[in-house]
Amino acid sequence: MSRTTDTARAVQDLIRHCHDGLDVPGVHGEFLRSVRKLMPVDAAFFATADPETLLFTGAFADEPLGAVTPLFMDNEFGGSDVNRFAALAISNRHVASLDTATHADRFASGRYREIMRPLGLGDELRAALVTGSQCWGYLCLHREDHPLGFTDAEAALIATIAPHLAHALRQAVLLHGAPSNGGVGEPGVVLLAEDLGVVAVTPEAAHLLSLVDETRSIHLPLPLAVYTVAMAVRAIEQGTAPSRTLPTSRVRTVDGHWLTLHASRLQGPPSEQRISVVVRTAEPTATIPLMLAAHGLSPREAEVARLVLRGTSTQLISDTLHISPHTVQDHLKAVFDKVGVRSRRDLIGRLLQPPGTAG
Known part of the structure; x- marks a missing residue:
C-alpha cells in the first residue's frame, strides 16, 4: 500500500x-x-x-x-x-x-x-x-x-x-453540555494583580471554578478561562484586541451546567491595579446564542430563533427583520429542521432543558 x-x-x-x-x-x-x-x-x-x-x-x-x-x-x-x-x-x-x-x-x-x-x-x-x-x-x-x-x-x-x-x-x-437549569452555586469573584497573580478568590468562586473540567496540562492555579478574560481586559486597554467586545466567556462544568465569566478593571492607585473576574451560573439567555450556534444555524436563522424564544409573532418578526412573513416561515422551518423539533413550543423546550431529556 x-x-x-x-x-x-x-x-x-x-x-x-x-x-x-x-x-x-x-x-x-x-x-x-x-x-x-x-x-x-x-x-x-x-x-x-x-x-x-x-x-x-x-x-x-x-x-x-x-x-x-x-x-x-x-x-x-x-x-x-x-x-x-x-x-x-x-x-x-x-x-x-x-x-x-x-x-x-x-x-x-x-x-x-x-x-x-x-x-x-x-x-x-x-x-x-x-x-x-x-x-x-x-x-x-x-x-x-x-x-x-x-x-x-x-x-x-x-x-x-x-x-x-x-x-x-x-x-x-x-x-x-446543557443549558444552565440552576443551582450550581452563588456568584463569586476572583481578584487578580496586574501580573495576573491571584490576590483573592471568594469561596463561591472557588466552588464554581472547581466544577470546570480543566486539563492538568496547563500550569496555572485557576482555569485558563479566568486568565483569558482578564488578559482581554488588558488587550482592550492597550488597543491590541481584535475587537472591543466585552471580555465575557462561557465555560462548561463537569455536570453540564454553564458558567459565565466577566472581567473588568478595578480603579485604584497605580501600585494596586487589579482585575476582577465575576464567576456566576449562566442564565439561559446567556447560553441560548451558544446553543443556536452549536446547532449550525445561520445568522439570520439565529435571529429568527431568538425572536421566537421571546414569544414574538410571525408578523412582528417580519416587521422587525424587514422580511416577508413567508420568508420568516422558511427560516423557521430551517430552524426546526436543524434543532430537530416541530413547533415553537418544542424549540423552547429543547433549548432550555438538558440534552437527552427532550421528547
Missing part, C-alpha cells in the same frame, strides 16, 4: 472520528493520536473557544508548552505577533505556519524569539477551528528548531481536517 493511500485512509479515519459524538477530551486525544501518524509533531496545543468572543475556554498542551502558558497568553493578547488565533478565526485563511507568515524569517516573530526558540522549538502550524462562520477552538502544532518547517501540503492537510474538528467541538456542546 502506498504512502499516499495510507495518508488518505488516516485522514478519513480521523474525519470519521470527528463525527462520532466524542466529548472534548476525546476529540483532542483522537486528533493528537492521529495527526502524529500523518506528520512529525514535537509538541501540540489544543484549545476550545467561545464562538461569540473567540476567547479560550479551556486547553490541552504538551510539554514544554504547558509550563510556559503565561508567556504564550501574554504574546497572544499583548502584542501584534503573526498568526494570532483570533486573527486567524476572522480571516479568510484559517490555517498558517510561522514560516509562511514571516517569509521564513522566524526572528520577525516575538513568539519565536522569546518563547519558542529558548524551548528548542522552530516552525509552528496554527489553525482556527471554524465551521460555518463560527470558531469553536484553536490548534497549534510545533516542530523542533530546524531550518525545514511545515510544508504547504501539511498546512493543506490541516486545513482539510480543521472544519471537521470544529464540528466535533460544536457537537460536544450539544451532546455533552
Whole structure:
C-alpha cells in the first residue's frame, strides 16, 4: 500500500472520528493520536473557544508548552505577533505556519524569539477551528528548531481536517453540555494583580471554578478561562484586541451546567491595579446564542430563533427583520429542521432543558 493511500485512509479515519459524538477530551486525544501518524509533531496545543468572543475556554498542551502558558497568553493578547488565533478565526485563511507568515524569517516573530526558540522549538502550524462562520477552538502544532518547517501540503492537510474538528467541538456542546437549569452555586469573584497573580478568590468562586473540567496540562492555579478574560481586559486597554467586545466567556462544568465569566478593571492607585473576574451560573439567555450556534444555524436563522424564544409573532418578526412573513416561515422551518423539533413550543423546550431529556 502506498504512502499516499495510507495518508488518505488516516485522514478519513480521523474525519470519521470527528463525527462520532466524542466529548472534548476525546476529540483532542483522537486528533493528537492521529495527526502524529500523518506528520512529525514535537509538541501540540489544543484549545476550545467561545464562538461569540473567540476567547479560550479551556486547553490541552504538551510539554514544554504547558509550563510556559503565561508567556504564550501574554504574546497572544499583548502584542501584534503573526498568526494570532483570533486573527486567524476572522480571516479568510484559517490555517498558517510561522514560516509562511514571516517569509521564513522566524526572528520577525516575538513568539519565536522569546518563547519558542529558548524551548528548542522552530516552525509552528496554527489553525482556527471554524465551521460555518463560527470558531469553536484553536490548534497549534510545533516542530523542533530546524531550518525545514511545515510544508504547504501539511498546512493543506490541516486545513482539510480543521472544519471537521470544529464540528466535533460544536457537537460536544450539544451532546455533552446543557443549558444552565440552576443551582450550581452563588456568584463569586476572583481578584487578580496586574501580573495576573491571584490576590483573592471568594469561596463561591472557588466552588464554581472547581466544577470546570480543566486539563492538568496547563500550569496555572485557576482555569485558563479566568486568565483569558482578564488578559482581554488588558488587550482592550492597550488597543491590541481584535475587537472591543466585552471580555465575557462561557465555560462548561463537569455536570453540564454553564458558567459565565466577566472581567473588568478595578480603579485604584497605580501600585494596586487589579482585575476582577465575576464567576456566576449562566442564565439561559446567556447560553441560548451558544446553543443556536452549536446547532449550525445561520445568522439570520439565529435571529429568527431568538425572536421566537421571546414569544414574538410571525408578523412582528417580519416587521422587525424587514422580511416577508413567508420568508420568516422558511427560516423557521430551517430552524426546526436543524434543532430537530416541530413547533415553537418544542424549540423552547429543547433549548432550555438538558440534552437527552427532550421528547
